[in-house]
Amino acid sequence: MPEDFKVTPWEVTGDIDYDLLQEKFGTTPIDDALKERLSRYGELHPMIRRGVFYSHRDMVPLLDMYDKGERFVLYTGRGPSGNTHLGHLMPWIFNKWVQDTFGVDMLFQMTDDEKFLFKDLTLGDTSSMAYENALDFIALGFDPAKTRIILNTKNIDKLYPMALRISKKVTFSTAKAVFGFDNSTNIGSIFYTTLQSVPAFIPSEEAGKQVPVLIPCGIDQDPHFRVTRDVAPGLGYPKPSLMYCKMFPALNGGDKMSSSDENATIYTTDTPKAVKKKVGRAFTGGCVSVEEQREKGGNPEVCAVFKYNYYLFEHDDEALNEMATKCRNGEILCGECKMCLTEKINVFLEGHQDRREKAKDVVAGMTYDGFEW
Numbered sequence: 001m002p003e004d005f006k007v008t009p010w011e012v013t014g015d016i017d018y019d020l021l022q023e024k025f026g027t028t029p030i031d032d033a034l035k036e037r038l039s040r041y042g043e044l045h046p047m048i049r050r051g052v053f054y055s056h057r058d059m060v061p062l063l064d065m066y067d068k069g070e071r072f073v074l075y076t077g078r079g080p081s082g083n084t085h086l087g088h089l090m091p092w093i094f095n096k097w098v099q100d101t102f103g104v105d106m107l108f109q110m111t112d113d114e115k116f117l118f119k120d121l122t123l124g125d126t127s128s129m130a131y132e133n134a135l136d137f138i139a140l141g142f143d144p145a146k147t148r149i150i151l152n153t154k155n156i157d158k159l160y161p162m163a164l165r166i167s168k169k170v171t172f173s174t175a176k177a178v179f180g181f182d183n184s185t186n187i188g189s190i191f192y193t194t195l196q197s198v199p200a201f202i203p204s205e206e207a208g209k210q211v212p213v214l215i216p217c218g219i220d221q222d223p224h225f226r227v228t229r230d231v232a233p234g235l236g237y238p239k240p241s242l243m244y245c246k247m248f249p250a251l252n253g254g255d256k257m258s259s260s261d262e263n264a265t266i267y268t269t270d271t272p273k274a275v276k277k278k279v280g281r282a283f284t285g286g287c288v289s290v291e292e293q294r295e296k297g298g299n300p301e302v303c304a305v306f307k308y309n310y311y312l313f314e315h316d317d318e319a320l321n322e323m324a325t326k327c328r329n330g331e332i333l334c335g336e337c338k339m340c341l342t343e344k345i346n347v348f349l350e351g352h353q354d355r356r357e358k359a360k361d362v363v364a365g366m367t368y369d370g371f372e373w
C-alpha cells in the first residue's frame, strides 16, 4: 500500500505516521530509560515528557561522554524563507532548554543559500529574512556569550574548505538516493547538504580534537544528517548525535504548520487581533451543535486547539489532562478553549515581540566570525 504521507527536508504532506517514519529513517525511540536518564540533569522538558521530541540517534554515548566531563556543542538551524512562525520556534525553545540544562555552547546556522536554491526567492530575500528570523531566535533567550549565528553566504570562507572535504566523500548516486534528486535538479541543490553538515564538524575543527555535537531539530532533517554521519569518520570527526521532534501542527487540522496557508499559521509578528481571528477559525474536535457537544463531548485528539496546548502552551500535565477530560465530557465547548488559547498565545507573543525588539541590539555581537548583516 502506498504511504499517504511524505516527509523530506523540503516537503511535508499528508497524515504523518511518526512511528513508521522513525522505522524508515532508522532512528531510535526516546524511551522511558532515556527519559529517566535525561531527567537526572534537570526537570524534563514537556516536549520530551509528551513525546514531541520522540526519536534520536546516539544520545547514550553523548551523555556518557558528558558524564565524564566532555562538553558537547549544540547545533540547529533555519532556512530563512519567510517570517518566523510558532512551528519554527518549537524546536528552538527546546534547544534553549538544552543549552540551559547542560550549560553548552550553541551554533545556529541560517541557510540563505538553501532557500535560494530550493525556492523561488532571490538571495536578497533570503538574507533579509535571515536577519528577521535571527531576531526571533535570539528573543528566546539564548546566552549571547555561548551562541554564534552562522549565515552561509556571509561565512562561506570559513565553511567552504570543510564543505569541499565533505563533498568529495558524497557521490551523486548517494544524493539521488537520499533526496530523490534527478537530472532536472539544479546542481547547487546537490551540493547543499555539505553545507548543512559543516557546523556539525566546526567544534572539532576549532578545538583541534573530537568534540561531540548534539543537533535537536525536526525529523524532516534526518536525510541531511544521515549523510553527515556517514562521512564523519572518514574525515576524522565524531558522528553528531540527534534528537528529533514531530512537526508542529497547523491550525486547520493539518500535520504541519506551513506558510503556504497563512490563515492556519501564527507568525511571531502577528497582532492580538490576527491571532484571535486565526484561532477562531481553527479546526477542533467539536460537534456541529452545542447540544450535541454537551451530550456527546468533543475529541481532543484531532483538535488543533488542544494540540497547541499539548505542544507549546500548557506546560502543566494536570491542567492539560483536565482540559481533555472536560472536552470529552462535554463540559467545555470549543469557543471557550479557543478564547483561552488566544489569550495564552497573545501573552506569549507580547513578551516575545518585546524581546525581539531588544534582540536588535545584540544580534550584531552574536554572529559567527563577526560578519556584518
Ligand code: TRP
Binding pocket: 009, 075, 076, 077, 078, 079, 080, 109, 110, 111, 114, 196, 215, 216, 217, 218, 221
Ligand atoms: N535545512 C534547514 C531548514 O530548511 C535549516 C538547517 C540548517 C537546519 N542546519 C540545520 C535545521 C540544523 C536543523 C538543524 O530549515
